[in-house]
Amino acid sequence: MVSPPRLLLCGDVFGRLSQLFKRVSSVNKSAGPFDVLFCVGQFFPDSPDRLDEFMDYVEGRSQIPLPTYFIGDYGLGAAKVLSAASRNHGNAGFKMDGLKICENLYWLKGSGKFKLHGLSVAYLSGRQSVEGPQFGTYSNDDVDALRALAEEPGVVDILLTYP
Structure with missing residues (x-):
């Protein structure tokens, strides 16, 4: 019997x-091991003094201990990091299971549904757009796509949204 994720x-x-x-490392040591970390809410820094620490992880100077998926794609540095990820050849094409930012860090862009460790994960990333498409927002098209995915056969085990 396979253990649940x-x-x-x-x-x-x-x-x-x-x-x-x-x-996460502390919790993983005491109650783990865990398979994945989901982050909802603002993932990027809210002040310039946190940008260097953040970039240490993105640029590989610090390690991320387990696969981490986020939907809060706004804040300081978001446009720079996410633009670079969008241009990365490994992220080319339509990907609902996350664009790879760096080792063990994945951006869930827009809306989508994918399988992870046998679970069906659906998401709507960002905040509602009021000024047209930009990083950190979702559009009516993203909502319509999510509705269409919800109508497909099968169960959604996890729905990630914020706020």
Whole structure:
């Protein structure tokens, strides 16, 4: 019998990746191992003094301890990091299971549904757009796509949204 996946979930990170991954490592050691971390809420920094710490992870100077998926694609540095990820050849094509930012870090862009460790995960990333398409927002097309995915046969085990 296959054991069910072990998941961690957190809210706003605000770019405090060192604090987040220290806590994740501690929880993983005491109650793990866990298979994945989902982050909802603002993932990117809310102040310039956290940008260097954040970029240490994105640029590989610091390691991310387990696969981490996020939907809060707004805040300081978001446009730069996400634009670079969007141009990466490994992220070419239509991907609902996350664009790879760096080792163990995946951006769930727009809306989608994918399988992860046998679970069906659906998501709507960002905040509602009021000024047209931009990083950190979703459009009516994203909502319509999510509705269409919800009408497909099968169960959605996890729905990630924020706020």
